[in-house]
Amino acid sequence: xxxxxxxxxxxxxxxxxxxxxxxxxxxxxxxxxxxxxxxxxxxxxxxxxxxxxxxxxxxxxxxxxxxxxxxxxxxxxxxxxxxxxxxxxxxxxxxxxxxxxxxxxxxxxxxxxxxxxxxxxxxxxxxxxxxxxxxxxxxxxxxxxxxxxxxxxxxxxxxxxxxxxxxxxxxxxxxxxxxxxxxxxxxxxxxxxxxxxxxxxxxxxxxxxxxxxxxxxxxxxxxxxxxxxxxxxxxxxxxxxxxxxxxxxxxxxxxxxxxx
Amino acid sequence: xxxxxxxxxxxxxxxxxxxxxxxxxxxxxxxxxxxxxxxxxxxxxxxxxxxxxxxxxxxxxxxxxxxxxxxxxxxxxxxxxxxxxxxxxxxxxxxxxxxxxxxxxxxxxxxxxxxxxxxxxxxxxxxxxxxxxxxxxxxxxxxxxxxxxxxxxxxxxxxxxxxxxxxxxxxxxxxxxxxxxxxxxxxxxxxxxxxxxxxxxxxxxxxxxxxxxxxxxxxxxxxxxxxxxxxxxxxxxxxxxxxxxxxxxxxxxxxxxxxxxxxxxxxxxxxxxxxxxxxxxxxxxxxxxxxxxxxxxxxxxxxxxxxxxxxxxxxxxxxxxxxxxxxxxxxxxxxxxxxxxxxxxxxxxxxxxxxxxxxxxxxxxxxxxx
Numbered sequence: 001x002x003x004x005x006x007x008x009x010x011x012x013x014x015x016x017x018x019x020x021x022x023x024x025x026x027x028x029x030x031x032x033x034x035x036x037x038x039x040x041x042x043x044x045x046x047x048x049x050x051x052x053x054x055x056x057x058x059x060x061x062x063x064x065x066x067x068x069x070x071x072x073x074x075x076x077x078x079x080x081x082x083x084x085x086x087x088x089x090x091x092x093x094x095x096x097x098x099x100x101x102x103x104x105x106x107x108x109x110x111x112x113x114x115x116x117x118x119x120x121x122x123x124x125x126x127x128x129x130x131x132x133x134x135x136x137x138x139x140x141x142x143x144x145x146x147x148x149x150x151x152x153x154x155x156x157x158x159x160x161x162x163x164x165x166x167x168x169x170x171x172x173x174x175x176x177x178x179x180x181x182x183x184x185x186x187x188x189x190x191x192x193x194x195x196x197x198x199x200x201x202x203x204x205x206x207x208x209x210x211x212x213x214x215x216x217x218x219x220x221x222x223x224x225x226x227x228x229x230x231x232x233x234x235x236x237x238x239x240x241x242x243x244x245x246x247x248x249x250x251x252x253x254x255x256x257x258x259x260x
Numbered sequence: 261x262x263x264x265x266x267x268x269x270x271x272x273x274x275x276x277x278x279x280x281x282x283x284x285x286x287x288x289x290x291x292x293x294x295x296x297x298x299x300x301x302x303x304x305x306x307x308x309x310x311x312x313x314x315x316x317x318x319x320x321x322x323x324x325x326x327x328x329x330x331x332x333x334x335x336x337x338x339x340x341x342x343x344x345x346x347x348x349x350x351x352x353x354x355x356x357x358x359x360x361x362x363x364x365x366x367x368x369x370x371x372x373x374x375x376x377x378x379x380x381x382x383x384x385x386x387x388x389x390x391x392x393x394x395x396x397x398x399x400x401x402x403x404x405x406x407x408x409x410x411x412x413x414x415x416x417x418x419x420x421x422x423x424x425x426x427x428x429x430x431x432x433x434x435x436x437x438x439x440x441x442x443x444x445x446x447x448x449x450x451x452x453x454x455x456x457x458x459x460x461x462x463x464x465x466x467x468x469x470x471x472x473x474x475x476x477x478x479x480x481x482x483x484x485x486x487x488x489x490x491x492x493x494x495x496x497x498x499x500x501x502x503x504x505x506x507x508x509x510x511x512x513x514x515x516x517x518x519x520x521x522x523x524x525x526x527x528x529x530x531x532x533x534x535x536x537x538x539x540x541x542x543x544x545x546x547x548x549x550x551x552x553x554x555x556x557x558x559x560x561x562x563x564x565x566x567x568x569x570x571x572x573x574x575x576x577x578x579x580x581x582x583x584x585x586x587x588x589x590x591x592x593x594x595x596x597x598x599x600x601x602x603x604x605x606x607x608x609x610x611x612x613x614x615x616x617x618x619x620x621x622x623x624x625x626x627x628x629x630x
Binding site: 025026048049052082086105106108161162163 | 511618
């Protein structure tokens with residue numbers, strides 16, 4: 001397959017623009033195979049699922065694949081203060097200063113708290129974390145996060161786990177247009193076509209979990225997403241033509257300007 | 261402001277009429293509605309009119325549960341701290357008039373139990389007591405939390421109703437979640453089931469989840485005992501309570517339990533029989549009504565039924581449970597609250613879960629999140 005540009009976040013370069021979540025799989029071996037097939041180089045894992053004080057952990061050991069980096073997430077915290085504590089513990093026990101910052105005090109729709117997220121991003125960036133912040137698709141918040149040191153912003157396409165696709169399209173377009181840090185569309189992507197759509201729009205990457213984990217065949221679905229993300233990115237780099245509502249056969253309003 | 265005001269606007273009889281008046285058409289509307297279902301839809305789903313739609317309900321419940329919770333089942337285990345109790349609950353083995361030996365675990369006894377439970381792989385624990393404020397009051401709970409906090413990822417209690425200050429003290433010591441069943445929402449008969457003791461105060465119990473919400477607890481479990489009163493009506497009130505709590509304490513997670521009455525000391529037969537078919541209808545109705553609520557299943561149910569219910573809407577299961585204080589190390593059946601129905605070991609239950617293509621999740625919380 002034709003190579004696409006690599007993506008730089010923090011000190012790392014990624015060839016794959018598909019990031020994976022690791023929840024909801026029926027077994028660790030299945031999760032392992034889906035991760036391997038997806039070609040991803042970055043997987044997020046909830047701290048709450050990991051035995052942080054033990055040498056060996058089943059989730060972590062099944063995610064140890066060559067070229068795949070761990071991105072611990074803070075799912076479960078409700079405030080910036082709790083997020084900072086959780087991040088420090090993750091850094092200590094998982095030996096990574098990368099963090100997916102998730103602060104959702106609402107446990108039903110898991111919608112991120114913008115105020116706490118901004119406070120935590122600032123504190124964690126100062127402590128040397130590579131912070132990827134999960135947020136609502138709010139363009140102004142994305143700029144504010146950038147200013148306080150976020151390494152990437154992760155706006156949601158739709159409420160997490162809903163498979164509804166890019167419901168926030170209009171805001172995502174503005175975020176992508178304005179951002180000077182990578183934009184990773186996270187949450188809500190339910191089909192490979194939706195992932196391709198995000199990539200064509202110019203998102204730097206997408207993060208997918210439910211759509212793969214809950215599929216009838218998660219490994220095959222992981223491969224479908226790998227292809228879709230790659231093709232969406234290729235299309236973006238190849239510069240797609242503009243969409244027109246009508247054919248342009250003639251120029252009735254300016255024809256008079258042409259020399260006779 | 262508390263749930264009491266809302267509760268009083270819904271007489272028991274009116275809830276019953278609302279449920280029993282539902283028609284085929286109401287059920288279809290509830291089943292195939294786009295978007296969130298309301299209490300009226302729930303009433304349709306638990307009504308007798310929904311019975312012909314049980315298979316469709318099960319399929320929808322399965323799909324909604326997979327979307328939200330994936331192919332996973334969380335495992336937990338109860339640990340009975342004490343069977344002391346000053347209440348009379350006419351259906352409970354711990355009732356004060358029952359002549360059974362009473363025991364409250366000492367620190368040494370408790371730590372023996374913890375060691376045994378940890379060896380089986382558990383990270384989520386449910387601490388249970390009766391209501392005896394002198395022997396097992398807030399001071400005792402505080403000490404227990406201090407002793408066991410380092411050993412578990414999540415600690416839930418199922419004890420007497422407490423005040424907001426008490427809950428705040430316990431949350432500061434690592435308490436993560438509280439289960440408190442209303443038993444029944446029927447105000448005509450609540451007092452008959454609870455003729456003696458503090459638990460007889462129905463209003464105080466109804467307002468307990470409000471106090472928990474205000475104290476900032478992470479998770480509240482509610483439910484009605486199945487076997488006391490008409491399960492359709494009681495579960496209508498559980499749904500009403502859940503919707504109220506979600507609106508008012510939106511930072512808290514909720515779970516529902518469906519305890520079907522089991523034989524216990526001094527108690528022979530439930531007042532109302534809830535069949536397996538009713539039970540499945542109820543689980544599916546809760547799930548279709550609320551896609552995010554956790555639903556847990558205890559060892560009150562038989563192995564054969566638990567194996568089938570696993571995929572239908574349940575999100576958490578206990579395994580290897582004993583219902584007597586010291587049950588994991590002392591082995592004295594005389595102390596128990598009720599007979600368990602599924603006596604398989606936690607390893608056997610985990611193997612059953614895996615055999616169905618599900619991941620048994622032992623740890624899904626961390627004390628760092630407290």
